[in-house]
Amino acid sequence: MKYKLGDFVRFVDEKMEGHITRIIDEEMIGVTTEDDFEIPVLARKVTLVHGYKAPGTEITTDTNEPQTPQGEFKTKGVYLGVLPDAKANSVVHFNLINDTSFQLLITLTTEKQVFKGEHAGIVAPHSAIKIYSAQLADLQLWPKLVLNILYYTTQNFEAPSPLIISEKFKAKDFAGSKKNLPVLNQQGWLIQLDEPDFVIDAGKLKESFFKSADEKVEVAKPAREVDLHIEKLRDDYQFINSSEILKIQMDYFNKALDAAIVHHLTDIVFIHGVGNGTLRNELHKALGKNLKVQTFMDAQKRNLALAQRGYY
Template sequence: MKYKLGDFVRFVDENMEGYVTRIIDDHMIGVTGADDFEIPVPASKVTYVYGHNISIDDKHNKPLAPIATENFIEKGIYLAVVPDQKTAAVVHFHLVNTTSYQILITLSTLQNLQYKGEYAGIVMPQSVEKVYAAPLADLQIWPQFNLQLLYYTQQNKKPVEPLIITERFKAKDFAGSKKQVPLMNQQGWLIRLDEDDLVIDAEKLKESFFKPAEEKQLVDKPATEVDLHIEKLKHEHQLLNSATILNIQLDHFKKALDAAIVHQLPEITFIHGAGNGTLKHELHKLLSKNNRIQTFMDARKEKFGYGATKVILK
């Protein structure tokens, strides 16, 4: 298969063009046009559009200048997941190397008990390499990723242990906001691969259990109306499945309710929307079990319709 996800192609027999958004098999691809509709097509029936595909340069053959020991960067390797700039239906995985090492990398995937080599190459110091691409709509069935990273430098440095990482990504891994990707003029989700080992300071841990009350964090007073719509709680919510969304909403509800009880508010209203009634049912179930609740009811219908619950506290 000569085509890759994100390639811009034109149909040979029709006046249509679009981006490759799915590799179906060795002979078939999915192409998404301007109408966002994906069309299955034989790979032999499309062709590249001149000027849209960029060739690889020979930067790996360039000699590296020596780096002063005090300026040698030991840490900073990331996997960046970045939406395609031309079609949001595809995301690209980049190995971001902000260290002074050359990184030898292999990537294989595992799906349905079948392994497949996806990428092998060198990521130079302070550079980025694309190692994989995937349709965003298939996030729930992405394969398991198997990454192996080997550090290399010609300088006088003690050898670093190779990194071996096995990961199966889920929607919750992309629940946070996108960030500026180092060395790239793009936003994406960043996953640090060479995290420092967690070192627990026993004395500081002990001190944290015996902080005076005035040093402990205070609970902020909540608003009298709390909106639980997911777009109000998470900017990057499009990738979340329904179960994850519900957990986020319930967690926010519990924190707001606890804060209202701490601050002795007389009442608080939760805006949950009408929807399919799942969130409302879960809220009412939790409220009915809380002995700090006097009663609860539908909030003002002229303002919220049937999409909010008013809670009266004791």
């Protein structure tokens, strides 16, 4: 099939266009239109719209290596940057970011029962190329990505050892906040591929064992209203399943409730939304068991009255 996730296409028989958000099989694709409705369609019934480029899809074709001054030659900075498609948010693009002064020779193979070559090419110094795209809803089904990276330069610098990365990405790999991606200068998830192995700082570890018992943990005073909607708590909520979302919301709730008790707040409001009622039920269970909570009310009153005594 000539199409890939994120491609912008136009229907042959209708005045419609949109982005490919699903590869169903060798003949069928899913196209999401401007109204965010995904339409299954035969691949032969659409045509590629030339000129549109999704973020991170620009490929540097100039392989002439620029000569970098001796003191400015950069040997570290190979990243995998994951960007949501600007038009089809259900699709993400994996970009190989080369922020070093080396040329990188790369291959990408996916492994899921069978091996499939996905990309091979050269990444010029201080540039980035898209190497893979995936559907967010299928995150748990993503194949293992196998990256092989070789360093090359015509200048008088020793090339580092080749990088071989074999990784089956999961939601937890995108648990951190979005960052500004080097070279691309866009917000996304960043994974450094040439980072050295994590080294434990023995000095800091020793200090953590011998902290004074008199040291007190400072608890920040919570806001009067605490919004528990997952999009307010995490930037990566698209990657998290429902059970993990509930755990994150309850952990945030318990932390805010404990802080309210510590600071002797007489009331606090938790905004949980409507949804299917699962979060609301869990909140009610937790509040009903907490001896510090005097009363709690839902919807109309929206106040959680905390006990006036027993804080000490």
